Amino acid sequence: MRLFLSPHPDDVPLSCGATVYHLRESQGEACVILTLMSGDPPDPLPDTPIVRELHARWAIGDHPAALRREEDEQAALVLSAKTIIHTRVTDCIYRTSAKGEPLYPDGASIFGTIHPDDPLPLALIATPLPYLDQLTHLYAPLGVGNHVDHQIVRDWALQLARQHPTLEVWFYEDYPYSEQESAVETAHKFYRTSLTPMLQPLREMDVLIKLTALQHYRSQISSFWSSIEEMDQKIQAYMRRVGGQQQLMERFWRVQFDNSKDREGES
Ligand SMILES: [Zn+2]
DSSP: OEEEEESSTTHHHHHHHHHHHHHHHHHOOOEEEEEOSOOOOOSSOOOOHHHHHHHHHHOSOSOHHHHHHHHHHHHHHHTTOEEEEOSSSOOGGGOBOTTSOBSOOSHHHHTSOOOTTOSHHHHHHTSOOTTGGGOSEEEEEOOTTOOHHHHHHHHHHHHHHHHOTTSEEEEEOOTTGGGSTTHHHHHHTTSSSOEEEEEEEOOHHHHHHHHHHHTTOHHHHHHHOSSHHHHHHHHHHHHHHHTTTTSOEEEEEEEOOOSSSOOTTOO
């Protein structure tokens, strides 16, 4: 069984949805997507520039989490995957300190460093991994784009890799951040040793199913693209770039840990 960690609804389908479908349909692998930062926002909402900006952009009211969870479930169904959604953890834009102060009030802070008062990194370490005894592979965001929620999930995956040495841990390229020039290379700098690229060849059907699944993320499409057609074109152009302009592929990065105590990417 393969477990895909998704910081937000849409991250796994956008970044590696064709692989999820391919693994299930071509190799009979059971794939589970664990979506983490998708809980309901607090009431009242933190009154911050980023909450105002994103709620206006998503245009789905003051309680977008429920709809985003629904979009996620529908997309997973198309990908032949099972989805598990954590409903108690919220997106970073809603998280506050113990004193109730917003931790990530603006656009710069959500792409900055993890706030020292953010309770989530420690909470995740105490969270049991579903299906652990059946898992062969764990997939996590590489951290491209530096979104704090993606950094937190990446760090959790590195921690899990240390705890479970037999588990193969692969990092996917966070799309659409990954299409920016040099963004993947910048994300690599976090890791102390080299990463090995793992290219997933795909069938035409895998790509088609991925694009179909993504149509369910109606609230998010408008954040990044002017239309579904533009989204489809951009995604395929990136996948072609990854496949060396020959074919459409998705790329993962495997961190090879040595046997020393000093683990990759951890300080
Ligand atoms: Zn995300």
